[in-house]
Amino acid sequence: MQDPETTVQTMVHIENLRKSFGSNEVLKGITLDVAPGEVIAIIGKSGSGKSTLLRCINGLETFDSGALKVDGYPLVHDDAKAMRALRQHVGMIFQSFNLFPHLSVGRNIMLAPTLVKKESPAEAVTRAKKLLDRVGLADKFDAFPDQLSGGQQQRVAIARALAMSPSVLLCDEITSALDPELVGEVLRVVESLADEGMTLLMVTHEMSFARRVSDRVVFMHQGLVHEIGPAAELFSAPSTPELRQFLSSIHD
Amino acid sequence: MRIELDFASILTQWPLLLSGVFWTLGLTAFSAVIGVIVGVAFAWVRISGPGWLKWIVGSYVEFIRNTPFIVQLFFCFFGLPMLGIRLSPEAASVIAMVINLGAYATEIIRAGIQATPRGQAEAGVSLALSRYQVFMHVVLPPALRKVWPALVSQIIIVMLGSAVCGQISTPELSFVANLIQSRNFRAFESYIVATAIYLMLAISVRALLNWAGPRYFFGGRRG
Amino acid sequence: MVEFTLWDIVRNLLLAARWTVLLSLVAFVGGGLVGLGLLILRMSGVRGGARFVAGYVQLFQGTPLLMQLFLAYFGLALFGLELSSWVSAGFALTLYTSAFLVEIWRGCVASIPKGQWEAAQSLALNFGEQLRYIILPQAVRIAIPPTVGFLVQVVKGTALASLIGFVELTKAGTMITNATFRPFLVYGCVAVIYFLLCYPISFYAKSLEGKIHARS
Numbered sequence: 126m127q128d129p130e131t132t133v134q135t136m137v138h139i140e141n142l143r144k145s146f147g148s149n150e151v152l153k154g155i156t157l158d159v160a161p162g163e164v165i166a167i168i169g170k171s172g173s174g175k176s177t178l179l180r181c182i183n184g185l186e187t188f189d190s191g192a193l194k195v196d197g198y199p200l201v202h203d204d205a206k207a208m209r210a211l212r213q214h215v216g217m218i219f220q221s222f223n224l225f226p227h228l229s230v231g232r233n234i235m236l237a238p239t240l241v242k243k244e245s246p247a248e249a250v251t252r253a254k255k256l257l258d259r260v261g262l263a264d265k266f267d268a269f270p271d272q273l274s275g276g277q278q279q280r281v282a283i284a285r286a287l288a289m290s291p292s293v294l295l296c297d298e299i300t301s302a303l304d305p306e307l308v309g310e311v312l313r314v315v316e317s318l319a320d321e322g323m324t325l326l327m328v329t330h331e332m333s334f335a336r337r338v339s340d341r342v343v344f345m346h347q348g349l350v351h352e353i354g355p356a357a358e359l360f361s362a363p364s365t366p367e368l369r370q371f372l373s374s375i376h377d
Numbered sequence: 378m379r380i381e382l383d384f385a386s387i388l389t390q391w392p393l394l395l396s397g398v399f400w401t402l403g404l405t406a407f408s409a410v411i412g413v414i415v416g417v418a419f420a421w422v423r424i425s426g427p428g429w430l431k432w433i434v435g436s437y438v439e440f441i442r443n444t445p446f447i448v449q450l451f452f453c454f455f456g457l458p459m460l461g462i463r464l465s466p467e468a469a470s471v472i473a474m475v476i477n478l479g480a481y482a483t484e485i486i487r488a489g490i491q492a493t494p495r496g497q498a499e500a501g502v503s504l505a506l507s508r509y510q511v512f513m514h515v516v517l518p519p520a521l522r523k524v525w526p527a528l529v530s531q532i533i534i535v536m537l538g539s540a541v542c543g544q545i546s547t548p549e550l551s552f553v554a555n556l557i558q559s560r561n562f563r564a565f566e567s568y569i570v571a572t573a574i575y576l577m578l579a580i581s582v583r584a585l586l587n588w589a590g591p592r593y594f595f596g597g598r599r600g
Numbered sequence: 601m602v603e604f605t606l607w608d609i610v611r612n613l614l615l616a617a618r619w620t621v622l623l624s625l626v627a628f629v630g631g632g633l634v635g636l637g638l639l640i641l642r643m644s645g646v647r648g649g650a651r652f653v654a655g656y657v658q659l660f661q662g663t664p665l666l667m668q669l670f671l672a673y674f675g676l677a678l679f680g681l682e683l684s685s686w687v688s689a690g691f692a693l694t695l696y697t698s699a700f701l702v703e704i705w706r707g708c709v710a711s712i713p714k715g716q717w718e719a720a721q722s723l724a725l726n727f728g729e730q731l732r733y734i735i736l737p738q739a740v741r742i743a744i745p746p747t748v749g750f751l752v753q754v755v756k757g758t759a760l761a762s763l764i765g766f767v768e769l770t771k772a773g774t775m776i777t778n779a780t781f782r783p784f785l786v787y788g789c790v791a792v793i794y795f796l797l798c799y800p801i802s803f804y805a806k807s808l809e810g811k812i813h814a815r816s
Contacts, residue, residue: 212504216504223499226519285504289504440791443752444756445759445760458783537664564670565674572663572671575663
């Protein structure tokens with residue numbers, strides 16, 4: 126297993142990434158470098174490959190060719206130990222939350238640190254409580270996921286991912302499954318993470334949020350990075366007709 | 378025509394009946410524990426094992442589920458000695474019961490695992506849990522909860538099926554009933570008492586397992 | 601000692617297997633008829649009817665089939681009837697089958713969404729008509745795979761009839777083992793023959809279930 130580079134200029138390095146599902150090429154050569162602390166919003170039509178790209182970064186999907194390095198760790202799919210080492214530095218938040226229904230909120234957050242990082246239960250409890258407080262759910266430690274609203278569950282999911290102290294957080298349409306009135310509480314937590322300097326890659330449909338919070342926006346179209354640039358520029362002056370059409374179709 | 382039934386002569390043999398009950402419960406408990414472990418392991422194989430192993434486990438499951446338990450038992454007790462494996466009646470009974478329950482448990486648990494949403498396994502993987510940890514901590518508990526009633530029912534079925542083990546002289550309840558009636562010629566009464574005891578055992582064991590499951594095996598909440 | 605060929609053994613086993621098949625069909629058909637009656641009783645609203653059927657099911661599902669067979673054999677003998685093992689086995693297996701089938705069918709009827717009943721009621725059909733034209737046709741469709749699947753349990757159950765002297769496949773296996781001293785081979789063949797009888801039924805039941813799920 127290669128040693129991670131000691132000075133990390135690039136947090137996420139993607140070079141010419143290609144991925145096909147059967148005969149359908151979903152990623153046609155993605156190149157992207159993400160600096161530490163950068164917030165990247167990935168937008169585009171469904172089917173443009175956004176989620177697939179995100180899932181490649183933590184290895185939930187394998188890619189066919191190209192290079193991918195996260196925080197100095199290359200993706201070596203056959204090496205389970207290497208993948209586990211990588212995943213301790215990358216956190217993922219899912220559209221459908223994926224909380225563990227048989228565990229309380231507190232134990233959801235504690236599970237990975239105790240099993241993977243071998244933290245003592247006492248340490249894990251303290252950390253879990255702190256994180257719950259951070260996402261505004263301090264009193265929900267003993268509650269179970271089915272007792273919480275969607276927005277609360279997603280915030281627990283964020284706390285669970287943060288418990289592993291990742292360097293990068295991947296957010297895969299994390300508000301798409303929420304009722305409109307619950308979206309705000311989740312986005313507020315994400316914004317505070319961005320303010321603290323977390324490197325974020327978000328696939329999102331929340332355009333005004335993306336515009337406000339991200340450093341750069343990536344517009345994906347048919348498996349390629351079609352446009353990329355600072356948020357203000359991209360939204361106010363889209364240079365390609367595809368992006369213009371996409372933005373006009375989103376009523377935000 | 379008056380039929381005279383004499384239950385007293387059976388009930389005075391209660392120490393013997395009690396020993397039969399202990400044997401039945403003991404055989405069942407032992408086979409249930411090992412059978413469920415076998416079921417978990419083989420369910421894992423059927424879902425994520427290598428192709429050739431999947432085929433072996435699948436064949437074992439189909440063969441056991443499509444042949445009678447008594448034939449499996451006779452094969453273990455009478456047939457295996459021809460290969461040099463001599464088993465006591467008790468050992469043959471347990472082995473046959475484990476082999477039998479294991480096949481059914483494999484299918485039941487496999488259905489439970491496949492009903493657990495994939496997203497939860499992905500969340501576990503994303504948290505850097507190993508495959509084994511994802512299986513034991515994220516996938517298996519909700520699966521067990523979902524299929525617990527079916528699993529308990531199957532354990533009861535195996536317990537009732539163990540009555541056949543008396544035919545190879547395992548000293549369980551049906552053997553005891555046979556023994557009693559051979560001495561006092563009260564066959565009908567003897568079997569009625571044994572049947573009533575079996576019914577009480579079935580009800581109690583089911584209640585016990587339904588209580589123990591959420592407590593000890595898969596957490597108290599919806600999975 | 602007379603040498604027995606494999607074919608001798610298999611031939612005798614297959615001849616005995618005829619009785620396995622016959623007893624299974626008798627129990628299955630008989631059990632189906634009794635089960636149907638019990639289902640009607642349960643749904644008729646007769647006082648105590650549902651409770652009786654529930655108790656009946658609990659009794660047959662909560663006790664060993666072996667005990668049921670012994671009780672049928674020795675119990676019927678008490679009434680002074682010298683019955684062949686055929687009648688005892690057929691009687692016991694019929695009742696056993698009826699209990700499991702009525703429970704399966706009850707579950708299928710219960711799985712019909714309440715909305716179907718309400719729609720039928722709103723069309724001014726009486727209870728019998730609701731059952732006959734709306735509920736039962738749907739319930740029957742759902743019930744076919746598990747009912748076919750239970751036939752496998754009946755076939756396996758006939759093996760226990762050997763213990764009250766009924767000469768079917770398992771009993772023949774025991775007798776041939778005693779004659780040939782080759783239990784590994786004989787019981788192996790017995791198992792294979794049961795498998796050849798049961799597996800096609802299991803497979804068919806599974807394919808039926810697949811078809812039901814594909815349509816819904």
